[in-house]
Amino acid sequence: MSAGVSTGHDPGTGHRRPAVGQYAGDRRRAWPYPRWSLGVAVAGAVSVPFLVPPYPLHQVTLVLVYVVALLGLDLVAGHGGLISLGHGAFFGVGAYAAAILLSSGVPYPVTLPVAGLVAYGLGHAFGRPAVRLSGVYLAVVTFAVAVAVPPLIRRLAPGGAMGLPVRTPAAPSLTGLADDQWVYLLVLAVAAAAFTLMRSVVRSSWGRALVALRGDAGAAEILGMRPAAIRAHAFACSALYAGLAGCLFTWTTGFVAAESFTVTLSITLLAGIVIGGLGTVSGAVIGAVVVTFLPAPGLVSGLALILVLAVAPSGVTGLARRAPAFLRKDRR
Amino acid sequence: MRRLVLVALLLVSACRLTSAEVTVSSPAECAGQRADGLTPGKVLVGGVYPLSGPASAYAAVAQGVSAYFAWANARGGVAGRQVEFLVRDDGYQPARAVEEARRLVDSDRVFALFQTLGTPSTAAVRAYANQRGVPQLFVASGASEWGDAAYPWTIGFQPTYAAEARVYARHLLETRPHATVAVLYQNDDFGHELLTAFEEAVAGTGVQVVARRSYEVMDADVQAQMASLAESKAGVFLNVGTPKFAAQALAADAAMTTWNPLHLLNGVANTPSLIAALGPSALRGVLTTGFYKDPVTWETDPAVRTFADAVRRHVPGADPSSSQVMFGWTSAAAFAAALERMECPSREGLMAAARDLRDVEIGTLLPGITVSTGPGDPYPVEDLRVFRFGDSGWEAV
Amino acid sequence: MIGQVFHGLGTGAVYAALALALVLVHRFTGVVNFAQGELAMVSAYVAWQLVDAGLSYWLALPLTMAAAFAAGALAQRLVTRRAADAALIMTIGLYVLVHALADQIWTSALRAFPNPFPAGPLGVAGPLAVVGAVLALLYLVIRHSGAGLTLRAVAADPRAARLSGVRVGRVHALGWGLAAVAGAVSGVLVAPVVFLEPGMMGGALVAALAAAAAGGFADPVTAVAGGLLIGVAETLAGTYLWADLRVLVPLAVLLALPVVRGGGLARVRT
Numbered sequence: 001m002s003a004g005v006s007t008g009h010d011p012g013t014g015h016r017r018p019a020v021g022q023y024a025g026d027r028r029r030a031w032p033y034p035r036w037s038l039g040v041a042v043a044g045a046v047s048v049p050f051l052v053p054p055y056p057l058h059q060v061t062l063v064l065v066y067v068v069a070l071l072g073l074d075l076v077a078g079h080g081g082l083i084s085l086g087h088g089a090f091f092g093v094g095a096y097a098a099a100i101l102l103s104s105g106v107p108y109p110v111t112l113p114v115a116g117l118v119a120y121g122l123g124h125a126f127g128r129p130a131v132r133l134s135g136v137y138l139a140v141v142t143f144a145v146a147v148a149v150p151p152l153i154r155r156l157a158p159g160g161a162m163g164l165p166v167r168t169p170a171a172p173s174l175t176g177l178a179d180d181q182w183v184y185l186l187v188l189a190v191a192a193a194a195f196t197l198m199r200s201v202v203r204s205s206w207g208r209a210l211v212a213l214r215g216d217a218g219a220a221e222i223l224g225m226r227p228a229a230i231r232a233h234a235f236a237c238s239a240l241y242a243g244l245a246g247c248l249f250t251w252t253t254g255f256v257a258a259e260s261f262t263v264t265l266s267i268t269l270l271a272g273i274v275i276g277g278l279g280t281v282s283g284a285v286i287g288a289v290v291v292t293f294l295p296a297p298g299l300v301s302g303l304a305l306i307l308v309l310a311v312a313p314s315g316v317t318g319l320a321r322r323a324p325a326f327l328r329k330d331r332r
Numbered sequence: 333m334r335r336l337v338l339v340a341l342l343l344v345s346a347c348r349l350t351s352a353e354v355t356v357s358s359p360a361e362c363a364g365q366r367a368d369g370l371t372p373g374k375v376l377v378g379g380v381y382p383l384s385g386p387a388s389a390y391a392a393v394a395q396g397v398s399a400y401f402a403w404a405n406a407r408g409g410v411a412g413r414q415v416e417f418l419v420r421d422d423g424y425q426p427a428r429a430v431e432e433a434r435r436l437v438d439s440d441r442v443f444a445l446f447q448t449l450g451t452p453s454t455a456a457v458r459a460y461a462n463q464r465g466v467p468q469l470f471v472a473s474g475a476s477e478w479g480d481a482a483y484p485w486t487i488g489f490q491p492t493y494a495a496e497a498r499v500y501a502r503h504l505l506e507t508r509p510h511a512t513v514a515v516l517y518q519n520d521d522f523g524h525e526l527l528t529a530f531e532e533a534v535a536g537t538g539v540q541v542v543a544r545r546s547y548e549v550m551d552a553d554v555q556a557q558m559a560s561l562a563e564s565k566a567g568v569f570l571n572v573g574t575p576k577f578a579a580q581a582l583a584a585d586a587a588m589t590t591w592n593p594l595h596l597l598n599g600v601a602n603t604p605s606l607i608a609a610l611g612p613s614a615l616r617g618v619l620t621t622g623f624y625k626d627p628v629t630w631e632t633d634p635a636v637r638t639f640a641d642a643v644r645r646h647v648p649g650a651d652p653s654s655s656q657v658m659f660g661w662t663s664a665a666a667f668a669a670a671l672e673r674m675e676c677p678s679r680e681g682l683m684a685a686a687r688d689l690r691d692v693e694i695g696t697l698l699p700g701i702t703v704s705t706g707p708g709d710p711y712p713v714e715d716l717r718v719f720r721f722g723d724s725g726w727e728a729v
Numbered sequence: 730m731i732g733q734v735f736h737g738l739g740t741g742a743v744y745a746a747l748a749l750a751l752v753l754v755h756r757f758t759g760v761v762n763f764a765q766g767e768l769a770m771v772s773a774y775v776a777w778q779l780v781d782a783g784l785s786y787w788l789a790l791p792l793t794m795a796a797a798f799a800a801g802a803l804a805q806r807l808v809t810r811r812a813a814d815a816a817l818i819m820t821i822g823l824y825v826l827v828h829a830l831a832d833q834i835w836t837s838a839l840r841a842f843p844n845p846f847p848a849g850p851l852g853v854a855g856p857l858a859v860v861g862a863v864l865a866l867l868y869l870v871i872r873h874s875g876a877g878l879t880l881r882a883v884a885a886d887p888r889a890a891r892l893s894g895v896r897v898g899r900v901h902a903l904g905w906g907l908a909a910v911a912g913a914v915s916g917v918l919v920a921p922v923v924f925l926e927p928g929m930m931g932g933a934l935v936a937a938l939a940a941a942a943a944g945g946f947a948d949p950v951t952a953v954a955g956g957l958l959i960g961v962a963e964t965l966a967g968t969y970l971w972a973d974l975r976v977l978v979p980l981a982v983l984l985a986l987p988v989v990r991g992g993g994l995a996r997v998r999t
Binding site: 077081082083085126129130132135136137139140141143144145147148151152267270271274297298299301302303305306309310313 | 755761763807814815817818819821822823824825826827828829830832833932935938939942946976977979980983984986987988
């Protein structure tokens with residue numbers, strides 16, 4: 001993954017070109033297609049709830065929820081080169097924060113920022129000591145967090161081991177929408193906002209600093225960047241995204257329980273982003289599809305994870321980019 | 333432009349692609365009730381079980397249920413209807429259980445959910461089933477929660493953990509009225525419910541709880557807990573753990589020569605895998621409770637023989653000597669009884685029938701134990717018998 | 730109290746053996762192997778299968794260790810040819826795959842595993858002695874054998890070692906194989922107590938990671954001591970404080986490390 005970062009533009013082949021935002025100073029546009037195609041994509045996404053029956057709609061909504069979580073995970077894993085095994089826990093904390101607020105009568109729009117902030121705070125608390133040391137150490141600490149959170153939820157959170165059912169956001173009566181259609185549109189709006197925000201974060205000087213640190217921490221430090229501060233902030237932002245996704249999860253499913261947020265979820269999320277393709281937006285989307293439809297880590301996802309890393313380190317996205325060149329047989 | 337598209341789409345929101353729910357038109361008193369998945373010749377039923385993951389041993393329950401329905405179908409169905417039973421896997425994760433329940437109801441259009449397994453998954457599906465008005469019948473968990481009147485579409489089956497605790501208390505008061513009791517319990521709703529009910533049942537009597545220690549599901553082992561419980565020198569040990577931890581406690585108890593209490597093993601832990609792993613010597617003299625016929629002890633019983641033949645014929649992969657398969661079979665028989673007693677052919681009718689079962693006898697239940705519900709009694713099976721592990725397996729006390 | 734400390738040491742011996750394996754792998758190949766616990770679990774299953782087939786325990790044990798060595802070396806071939814972060818994710822993939830395979834082959838049913846040590850507080854001495862023996866053996870191999878010398882050379886500077894004609898890949902495989910043997914010891918130690926099932930190493934892995942991190946993933950003696958201490962701390966916290974505290978002990982150790990050891994950990998390679 002870290003190998004072969006060249007800055008040359010190779011139009012046509014593409015597969016040797018790193019993904020957008022993978023290296024410092026990348027000015028390429030993240031959406032390389034004509035602007036009207038973006039409009040078509042938006043219209044398509046908005047019309048989904050009117051064309052799809054309830055159960056598939058629920059799954060599409062879940063895909064969007066996981067897109068938000070994976071966008072966050074990708075910030076540390078894809079751009080920062082750090083591995084987090086604790087995003088399932090942050091996801092769960094966000095979900096529980098939202099569920100507790102909802103069940104105490106707080107209106108649902110309030111739950112989103114609160115869930116994000118709680119996860120952000122926890123991300124800071126765990127990330128700050130961890131990133132001072134090394135990438136391996138962050139993986140180990142976050143793994144311990146992922147293991148410790150479910151028992152704590154079971155003990156401290158209302159509902160305990162039984163879990164906590166909550167009401168899902170109800171559609172305002174003047175729209176005439178069913179509740180699940182409304183939730184889909186809400187999740188879509190949040191996912192779109194999260195996506196746009198993440199794009200500007202990655203392109204900001206701070207986002208480029210993160211990528212630079214990944215490339216060569218020593219050189220970046222000499223240039224005046226503070227590795228620990230930048231990485232800790234990236235990790236906390238990434239936890240914030242996981243917390244937001246957790247809140248959306250609560251809105252979508254209307255039920256939270258500790259068993260849903262075990263270390264298994266963290267591993268599933270990591271597997272999703274790696275299989276989808278690190279450091280790319282389409283990787284997050286493909287990864288979210290993988291997470292939704294291949295939920296339990298098992299033979300398939302374990303094998304997929306190893307195969308992807310061994311054969312196609314840039315994930316499904318990378319494979320898709322290679323495909324046209326492969327078909328034209330003018331590979332270099 | 334984008335906003336225009338949005339407005340246009342909102343206007344056509346009424347034309348969503350969903351087929352209308354099937355409702356009943358006759359007889360008159362049932363008019364308007366919902367009957368998706370139910371025709372005069374067929375009924376579609378869905379169940380969610382942990383077929384994979386850490387609790388996959390309980391997949392045997394689904395095998396027992398499938399065997400019963402296959403057996404009933406071969407004999408002409410339940411009240412003339414062929415039962416089609418869809419089994420889905422939740423990996424013991426509540427979020428997936430809700431998803432699978434949604435898929436069963438929305439996509440497969442099942443008439444009712446017959447069984448979800450485990451407290452977390454059942455609680456998760458309960459919210460959805462009650463919001464959609466879909467029966468969630470005879471769930472496989474012993475929490476008292478399933479009698480909650482706030483959730484009219486959910487009903488339990490097996491005796492509650494509290495009922496089980498009261499049976500232990502009654503047995504001790506009869507046989508050892510001045511016993512001292514040490515308790516090992518799982519630190520969650522299951523352990524707490526059993527422990528609290530036991531303490532309430534013995535409050536003010538000569539039986540005393542002198543030591544209690546808990547463990548977490550994440551813990552590696554219960555050695556330290558057992559060592560500190562042994563220091564209490566209690567005469568009775570109440571083992572409230574899931575199979576893995578209960579097995580560890582049984583092994584630790586068997587290995588300890590200085591402390592030899594009367595060992596009470598909770599019913600959840602009494603699984604074929606635990607008995608196979610420990611072997612008869614570690615289990616000798618242990619007491620447990622049960623409400624259905626153990627397929628090994630009752631091998632010659634006609635109802636158990638029918639069961640074993642049906643399992644061998646219809647679900648060849650299942651083990652006809654497994655008590656979990658028997659549990660599935662017995663609960664499916666209760667479901668069939670509710671279907672037969674349905675007055676209105678609708679979801680409402682099924683729920684009314686399940687809540688009004690008067691002393692229904694099922695061949696594989698222990699003699700004298702019946703399935704019985706009614707107004708104010710939301711618990712189908714409430715009675716238990718005490719068993720002791722002897723030379724030939726579990727023997728009635 | 731003394732009894733509880735003994736039990737803690739018994740649990741800690743398992744953590745120590747697994748932590749030792751983690752340290753070996755990291756020290757010689759720069760990878761933290763998240764699949765170490767699952768490889769240990771499979772080793773225990775292999776031993777069980779051999780004993781079940783009628784072999785004596787003391788014959789099955791060396792066979793299991795040989796199998797573990799081979800499996801470890803094989804896993805290395807797969808994993809360590811990648812960049813550091815990819816290698817780490819690879820071990821997680823291995824963790825998932827091995828666990829799922831064990832689930833398929835042996836199901837989640839409980840299996841009794843023969844225990845060579847007597848029960849009771851004195852039985853704790855057995856596992857401790859085993860861990861001590863493994864540590865001493867590894868010390869001898871690494872310090873006083875030709876293979877150990879090349880191992881240390883590769884750990885110190887892989888590129889220089891390669892230039893002076895060392896087959897670095899084989900040496901890495903040797904390191905992983907030795908680590909797998911240490912891990913297998915932990916699996917065989919824990920199996921009689923917790924019963925054999927695919928999830929049996931789940932709790933031990935976190936504690937072992939914390940213990941190995943205490944030694945900077947480089948110092949075997951600190952890792953072993955850390956494993957024993959975490960075992961005792963977990964048991965005491967569970968007994969005398971709050972039962973739920975047990976799961977927090979490894980996390981607390983990990984979070985306290987940067988404060989306690991300060992820059993001492995910074996030399997950990999990524």
